[in-house]
Amino acid sequence: MFQRRGSVVGSEEQRQVRRDQAADELNRHGNRQDGQRVVTRLADGFTLLRTSLYERVHRDVEQVLGRDSMFLPISEVKAEKVSKTEIELYQIAVASQMNRRRRYVGADTEWFWQWLARLRLGRAATDPLVIRRIGEYLALDEDHGRLAFTDVLAKALPESRRAPLVLFRLVPLAIQIVTAQAFGDRPTAEALRRQQVDILPAITDCRTCRGQLLESGTHCPPCGNPVWRFQWLTAAD
Ligand SMILES: [Zn+2]
Numbered sequence: 050m051f052q053r054r055g056s057v058v059g060s061e062e063q064r065q066v067r068r069d070q071a072a073d074e075l076n077r078h079g080n081r082q083d084g085q086r087v088v089t090r091l092a093d094g095f096t097l098l099r100t101s102l103y104e105r106v107h108r109d110v111e112q113v114l115g116r117d118s119m120f121l122p123i124s125e126v127k128a129e130k131v132s133k134t135e136i137e138l139y140q141i142a143v144a145s146q147m148n149r150r151r152r153y154v155g156a157d158t159e160w161f162w163q164w165l166a167r168l169r170l171g172r173a174a175t176d177p178l179v180i181r182r183i184g185e186y187l188a189l190d191e192d193h194g195r196l197a198f199t200d201v202l203a204k205a206l207p208e209s210r211r212a213p214l215v216l217f218r219l220v221p222l223a224i225q226i227v228t229a230q231a232f233g234d235r236p237t238a239e240a241l242r243r244q245q246v247d248i249l250p251a252i253t254d255c256r257t258c259r260g261q262l263l264e265s266g267t268h269c270p271p272c273g274n275p276v277w278r279f280q281w282l283t284a285a286d
Contacts, residue, residue: 063171068092071168078164079154087231088168091144093266094227095169098220099136101268101276103129105216106202106209109279114211131205134170138179139198141165142186143224146194153232162187195221213282218248223275230265238262251284252277 071092072084107129145162148154154161162183166174173179186194199217203210222241229238242262246252253260255272263274272281 064092067168067171071164074164074167075154078160083233090231090265091165091227092168094231095137095140095144095224097266097268098140098223098227098276099133101273102136102216102220103132105273105276105279105282106206106212107132110208110211113279128206132202132209134173135198135201135205137169138182139186139194140224141169142183142194143221144228145183145187146191147225147228151229151232151234151237153228153234158187191221213279215249215282216277219245219277222248226262226275227265230262249277249282249284251281254284255281 068085068088072088075084075087076082141162144165145158148161149158154164163174166179166183170179186197189197195217199209222245226238226241229235229241239262242260246260252272252274255269255274257271258269258274260272260274263269268274268276272278
C-alpha cells in the first residue's frame with residue numbers, strides 16, 4: 050500500500066558501499082550490532098523526505114498555483130541538485146541535534162554529524178563549505194534553523210516561497226521522526242507525530258493511512274504522509 054522511492058544521488062552501487070561503511074562505523078563506534086538496520090532506516094527515510102519535499106516546493110506549487118515566469122530557474126537541473134543538497138544539509142543538522150538531545154549514539158556530537166554527512170553526501174562531506182554550513186545549523190535553535198533553511202531553499206528554488214508555511218513546520222518533525230524510528234525509539238516518534246497533528250489536524254483525515262506513522266522510507270500516495278500534499282496542507286478544518 051505504501052510506496053518506496055529511489056535516490057537520485059550517486060549510483061546504486063556507490064550508495065550501497067556508503068551504507069555498508071556507515072553500518073560498520075556505527076557498530077564499531079557505538080559498540081552495537083544493529084548498524085545495518087539503523088542505516089537503512091535513516092537512508093531510506095531521508096531519501097524519501099528529500100524527494101517528497103522537493104516535489105512539494107517545486108512541482109506541487111507550480112501545479113496548484115501555476116508557473117510564475119518571474120521564478121523560472123536558469124537551469125532546472127542545477128536548481129534541483131542545489132535544492133536537494135540544501136535539504137540534505139538541513140536533515141543532517143536536525144537529526145544530529147536530535148541525537149544530541151536523545152543520546153542515541155553516545156555523547157560525541159561531532160562524530161554523529163560527520164558520520165551522517167558521510168552517509169548522505171559521500172565525499173562532499175569533507176568539503177569545507179559543507180562542514181561550515183552544517184556547523185552554522187547546529188549553532189541555531191529549532192526555529193532559527195527552520196528559518197535559515199527556508200531562506201536558503203528559496204534562493205535555490207524561488208517558487209518554494211509560495212509553498213504553504215505549515216509545510217516548513219512539519220518537515221523538521223518529520224526528520225526527527227525518521228531519526229527516532231531508525232534508533233527504534235517508537236514513543237518519541239509517536240509523540241512527534243502528535244505534534245504534527247496539533248499543527249495540521251487534517252493529517253488524520255486520510256482514509257488510507259489515518260495519519261499513522263509509516264515505516265521509514267514509505268509514503269501514503271493519497272495524502273503524501275510523511276510530507277503531505279498541497280491539498281492536505283491547505284485543508285481547513
Ligand atoms: Zn494517507
